[in-house]
Amino acid sequence: MSTNRAAPRTRWVFAGQLGPLFDDGGRMLIVEARSVFGRRPMHRAKAHLLLSALRHRAAALGDRVEYHRVERYADVVDGRDDLEVIDPTSWAARRFVRRRPIAILPSRGFVTAEDDFRRWADSRTGQRMLLEDFYRTVRRRTGILMRGDQPEGGRWNYDHDNRNPPPKHAARLGLPDPWWPEEDDIDAEVRTDLDRWEREGRVTLVGDDGPRRFAATPEEAQHALADFIQTRLNDFGPFEDAMLSGDWTMAHSQLSAPLNLGLLDPLDVVETVVAEYHAGRAPLSSVEGFARQILGWRDYVWHLYWYLGEGYPTARNALGAHTPLPRAFRELDPAAIESACLRETIDGMRRHGWAHHIQRLMVLGNWALQHGYDPVALNQWFVDMFVDGTPWVMPANVIGMSQHADGGVVATKPYVSGGAYIDRMSDYCAGCAFDPKVRLGEQACPFTAGYWAFLDRVEPRIRDNPRMAQPLAGLRRLADRAAVVDQERRRERW
Numbered sequence: 001m002s003t004n005r006a007a008p009r010t011r012w013v014f015a016g017q018l019g020p021l022f023d024d025g026g027r028m029l030i031v032e033a034r035s036v037f038g039r040r041p042m043h044r045a046k047a048h049l050l051l052s053a054l055r056h057r058a059a060a061l062g063d064r065v066e067y068h069r070v071e072r073y074a075d076v077v078d079g080r081d082d083l084e085v086i087d088p089t090s091w092a093a094r095r096f097v098r099r100r101p102i103a104i105l106p107s108r109g110f111v112t113a114e115d116d117f118r119r120w121a122d123s124r125t126g127q128r129m130l131l132e133d134f135y136r137t138v139r140r141r142t143g144i145l146m147r148g149d150q151p152e153g154g155r156w157n158y159d160h161d162n163r164n165p166p167p168k169h170a171a172r173l174g175l176p177d178p179w180w181p182e183e184d185d186i187d188a189e190v191r192t193d194l195d196r197w198e199r200e201g202r203v204t205l206v207g208d209d210g211p212r213r214f215a216a217t218p219e220e221a222q223h224a225l226a227d228f229i230q231t232r233l234n235d236f237g238p239f240e241d242a243m244l245s246g247d248w249t250m251a252h253s254q255l256s257a258p259l260n261l262g263l264l265d266p267l268d269v270v271e272t273v274v275a276e277y278h279a280g281r282a283p284l285s286s287v288e289g290f291a292r293q294i295l296g297w298r299d300y301v302w303h304l305y306w307y308l309g310e311g312y313p314t315a316r317n318a319l320g321a322h323t324p325l326p327r328a329f330r331e332l333d334p335a336a337i338e339s340a341c342l343r344e345t346i347d348g349m350r351r352h353g354w355a356h357h358i359q360r361l362m363v364l365g366n367w368a369l370q371h372g373y374d375p376v377a378l379n380q381w382f383v384d385m386f387v388d389g390t391p392w393v394m395p396a397n398v399i400g401m402s403q404h405a406d407g408g409v410v411a412t413k414p415y416v417s418g419g420a421y422i423d424r425m426s427d428y429c430a431g432c433a434f435d436p437k438v439r440l441g442e443q444a445c446p447f448t449a450g451y452w453a454f455l456d457r458v459e460p461r462i463r464d465n466p467r468m469a470q471p472l473a474g475l476r477r478l479a480d481r482a483a484v485v486d487q488e489r490r491r492e493r494w
């Protein structure tokens with residue numbers, strides 16, 4: 001009988017792999033590399049959450065873990081041949097582990113396996129890779145919200161029921177504050193370390209040092225999920241796209257950070273939420289809307305990150321956008337911003353390192369698109385300034401969906417709108433120095449006028465896109481087009 005058994009390997013886990021899903025027992029390695037925090041300015045809340053999650057995980061693993069605080073990953077892993085990893089979550093990390101004698105296991109933390117997505121995508125020769133088609137394939141495969149081969153309730157999509165504006169004259173949705181974690185000694189130590197690193201010039205932190213609002217442990221993440229189900233799930237669908245200046249969380253789950261840290265299994269999350277529908281405690285429109293975000297969107301952008309390749313973010317700049325990000329964005333400083341929608345969104349980011357989806361897409365993204373912000377710099381800014389920002393989540397969302405810099409690979413048209421959309425979906429305009437209906441003069445809304453100036457600028461690049469035919473026809477009919485374009489070129493107040 002052979003006695004030549006391979007010694008068990010030590011599993012090195014990264015910041016996106018900190019939950020039970022990534023732990024099969026056995027020895028673990030966690031490396032806290034300070035260089036990760038010093039590469040570019042980072043939101044303080046994000047740096048805090050990452051460090052807190054790493055250190056909490058190490059504390060929970062006890063003597064099963066080797067925990068190192070070093071400058072660079074290489075300081076710990078070079079020269080070792082006893083390590084294994086679950087395939088990490090960025091091109092850079094995958095390159096790093098592949099250059100070393102490290103055993104690599106298939107990635108986890110998503111509902112669809114990478115090979116399955118690739119097969120699905122490759123099978124679509126000549127067809128677009130639509131989220132809707134991918135999502136239906138996943139529903140059929142998993143049986144989630146299915147009755148035989150038909151979607152539960154007879155419809156795949158409840159978006160139509162889920163686009164309500166906020167209730168009229170309401171300052172808030174009227175939901176209790178979400179459950180938030182209580183900080184402990186580990187958070188106190190993180191805070192002290194960040195203060196010291198900042199004093200020593202090792203890191204540049206942006207944004208407020210508020211209490212930690214996002215789950216850093218699997219237990220906290222389960223609390224946040226249970227609280228979402230209890231207090232917000234029913235309102236999630238109807239108010240998914242709504243914005244209120246007095247309500248920074250609305251009915252959103254705030255689960256993206258714990259999901260991206262690997263603290264929750266996304267399939268468990270969806271199954272837990274779907275069970276609420278089957279128990280008669282939550283409406284199908286909300287439950288389907290939520291399942292779509294996770295089974296659909298979250299997985300879809302993960303797979304596109306790999307499928308579209310490492311060069312995707314820089315391969316094209318289809319709308320010729322080269323403007324550097326302004327100081328108000330880089331420093332998250334709302335003080336000089338007069339547009340209420342943008343000011344409130346940047347202010348919320350300053351405080352929490354988070355904004356909800358429509359603020360990201362239709363306020364921040366829309367503004368950046370209209371003003372031709374450099375898409376690669378914007379992509380990086382989103383990664384660094386959001387607690388849930390990761391390299392994999394951003395390209396499809398920012399380069400593709402929000403900025404249309406890929407020329408239409410991810411979205412069929414630019415997500416651009418004037419102030420009328422923001423006015424319909426929020427209460428921002430009522431408290432703003434500008435008027436969403438006005439496009440010329442002192443009160444001209446920067447989003448409304450900016451919309452026309454944007455179309456004017458990119459017209460030659462999008463005129464062949466049939467989905468832009470109507471907006472471009474509107475532009476051609478605009479009697480004061482030249483004056484609006486000139487005004488926006490000179491705009492100083494925004």
Ligand SMILES: Cc1cc2nc3c(=O)[nH]c(=O)nc-3n(C[C@H](O)[C@H](O)[C@H](O)COP(=O)(O)OP(=O)(O)OC[C@H]3O[C@@H](n4cnc5c(N)ncnc54)[C@H](O)[C@@H]3O)c2cc1C
Pocket residue numbers: 251252253254255256257259260290293294297298299301355356357358360361365382383386388389390393394397398401402
């Ligand atoms: C410009 C832009 C930037 C974004 N940046 C990030 C980011 O840094 N990190 C991130 O996780 N998501 C990002 N998203 C997607 C989405 O806006 C956030 O996941 C969501 O706002 C997080 O808040 P929540 O957990 O309350 O989400 P909910 O509204 O409660 O949605 C539930 C979950 O669905 C998932 N989800 C929904 N939409 C998407 C999507 N488009 N891509 C990926 N996951 C999705 C998230 O895991 C989220 O937690 C971005 C979207 C845009 C348009």
Ligand code: SF4
Pocket residue numbers: 339340341342418419420422423428429430432433434435436445446447448
């Ligand atoms: S008026 Fe324009 S700038 Fe002001 S909040 Fe409304 S959309 Fe934003």
